[in-house]
Amino acid sequence: MNRLSRRDTIKGLALGAVAGLGAPFGFAAGNVSARGAEVQKRAGEAKPVREEIVWSRKVPVRHVADVAVIGGGIAGVAAACAAVKSGAKVVLVERFAITGGNMTTGGVAAFCGETAGQGEVFDEILTDMEKFKAVAPYKPYPQLDHRVFDHHILAIVLQELLLRRKVKLLFHTRFVDVRVTDGGRITECIVCGKSGPEALRAKQFIDCTGDADVARTAGFATMKGRPEDGLQLPMSMMFFVRHVEEGLAGAQLPEGWFQPCRTPQELPMTSVWPNGPRSNAIKVKIPMFDSTDTESLTAAEVRARQRAWEVLDYYQRRKAEPWRYDGCSPQIGIREGARIVGDYVLALADLRAARKFDDAIARGVYYLDGHKPDDDKRTYILKKDEMKVPPYQIPLRSLIAKDGANLLMAGRCFSAEQLALSSARVSTSCAMMGQAAGIAAALSAQKQCDVRKLDPQAVRRIIEERGARLAV
Numbered sequence: 001m002n003r004l005s006r007r008d009t010i011k012g013l014a015l016g017a018v019a020g021l022g023a024p025f026g027f028a029a030g031n032v033s034a035r036g037a038e039v040q041k042r043a044g045e046a047k048p049v050r051e052e053i054v055w056s057r058k059v060p061v062r063h064v065a066d067v068a069v070i071g072g073g074i075a076g077v078a079a080a081c082a083a084v085k086s087g088a089k090v091v092l093v094e095r096f097a098i099t100g101g102n103m104t105t106g107g108v109a110a111f112c113g114e115t116a117g118q119g120e121v122f123d124e125i126l127t128d129m130e131k132f133k134a135v136a137p138y139k140p141y142p143q144l145d146h147r148v149f150d151h152h153i154l155a156i157v158l159q160e161l162l163l164r165r166k167v168k169l170l171f172h173t174r175f176v177d178v179r180v181t182d183g184g185r186i187t188e189c190i191v192c193g194k195s196g197p198e199a200l201r202a203k204q205f206i207d208c209t210g211d212a213d214v215a216r217t218a219g220f221a222t223m224k225g226r227p228e229d230g231l232q233l234p235m236s237m238m239f240f241v242r243h244v245e246e247g248l249a250g251a252q253l254p255e256g257w258f259q260p261c262r263t264p265q266e267l268p269m270t271s272v273w274p275n276g277p278r279s280n281a282i283k284v285k286i287p288m289f290d291s292t293d294t295e296s297l298t299a300a301e302v303r304a305r306q307r308a309w310e311v312l313d314y315y316q317r318r319k320a321e322p323w324r325y326d327g328c329s330p331q332i333g334i335r336e337g338a339r340i341v342g343d344y345v346l347a348l349a350d351l352r353a354a355r356k357f358d359d360a361i362a363r364g365v366y367y368l369d370g371h372k373p374d375d376d377k378r379t380y381i382l383k384k385d386e387m388k389v390p391p392y393q394i395p396l397r398s399l400i401a402k403d404g405a406n407l408l409m410a411g412r413c414f415s416a417e418q419l420a421l422s423s424a425r426v427s428t429s430c431a432m433m434g435q436a437a438g439i440a441a442a443l444s445a446q447k448q449c450d451v452r453k454l455d456p457q458a459v460r461r462i463i464e465e466r467g468a469r470l471a472v
């Protein structure tokens, strides 16, 4: 199966790639879930195919590596750094100008769960953040649920860490396509940056896109959302305010714009976070969109920016907060995209039972933070007393794409049930998975073998020698 020459579907432009997005959604104020449902339905519905074309072109093989990491979120950064330490030549592909993913471009500025014993990559991140005085002091989980940090500083810390480790960085470069052999071996992936389309050849690939972009493009099995209807955990938008003198305060949203919240009942789930001196970050829940659907994601971004203003107006007008708008994060925060079906799908029952795995490579402790997919209020899939889990293990098999011969994954697109992901998606566990995937990929590349042929105990030993605590 050569995916460089492929049939591709052109969606009829006349259908409008973002049809109706700028228009009001036509629902009563406060009924935000319904608005979201409308937009997602419109975005996700099957569209008539007007025309199909076949496209193919020659592209230069510009990059050759032992390990290619696609996606530079916290998982991708950890994977790339760990693979280099294990002797691999590593290229990291990131579509934005900075690494960190949700933790930087998504504006999420807290490390949830246990921050000690996550492995030496995460330790180095923390040490550098501490040097910048940019992270809250350590306390063990659950005494402290999360450690807040400055997400602007994290961007520079991650960048310098990658450079120190001599990871080859490709910014403003998007993963586009793969060439896959019949045996599920990826030979090259096609990336596109400002130089145009290029091939990246590697022995091992790690999908850290959060949305399983590599696996989905390769045609490997993926899953998403809750079992009954595929609805994913909701997204949230982070926006920022700075505190101003009383005289400068007041409502900013012009009359007639959007549908501002007038009562507390109309507010979506809204969390106000510290964001340095005289500043706050505000997180607003945006349910019912799909980050793996171009039009639905576009609609989510549009709706989220409107919603931020509807919420801000409430705080400025009704609560008389002396806040001025200080920007939105460049992209909406995505809790769940698509998950890759691995050799093992980590189950909720495994977490509850603190199941031990022979091939354990990471450990999670965070509670089951499963926001209800179809609701914008502070609602959860589980009752409060059902959310706690004991420390649990994640097996290497959950980081190996079932249909692939050389594709690993780490972070929020790993192989897990939705509720298992609701805990393991926190940054600490994602970093741990990344470190493990990087080590395993580097070893496979060196030994020129399938990752499944590695001795899992040997992988585990290296992970533990590098400071990760795996025992439960």
Ligand SMILES: Cc1cc2nc3c(=O)[nH]c(=O)nc-3n(C[C@H](O)[C@H](O)[C@H](O)COP(=O)(O)OP(=O)(O)OC[C@H]3O[C@@H](n4cnc5c(N)ncnc54)[C@H](O)[C@@H]3O)c2cc1C
Residues within 6 Å of the ligand: 070, 071, 072, 073, 074, 075, 076, 093, 094, 095, 096, 099, 100, 101, 102, 103, 106, 108, 109, 110, 111, 112, 113, 146, 173, 174, 175, 176, 208, 209, 210, 211, 213, 235, 236, 237, 283, 333, 334, 335, 410, 411, 412, 413, 425, 426, 427, 428, 430
């Ligand atoms: C609103 C919200 C609040 C959260 N709060 C917390 C919290 O307080 N504490 C905590 O620990 N966790 C929190 N989380 C969870 C955590 O932020 C994420 O699950 C975690 O950061 C995921 O890391 P990742 O590396 O797997 O994915 P991501 O952070 O999503 O990174 C994926 C990266 O891949 C890149 N990418 C994607 N597709 C492509 C492509 N085709 N080509 C090239 N690059 C690509 C992206 O640009 C991105 O940099 C929160 C999540 C959300 C959404």
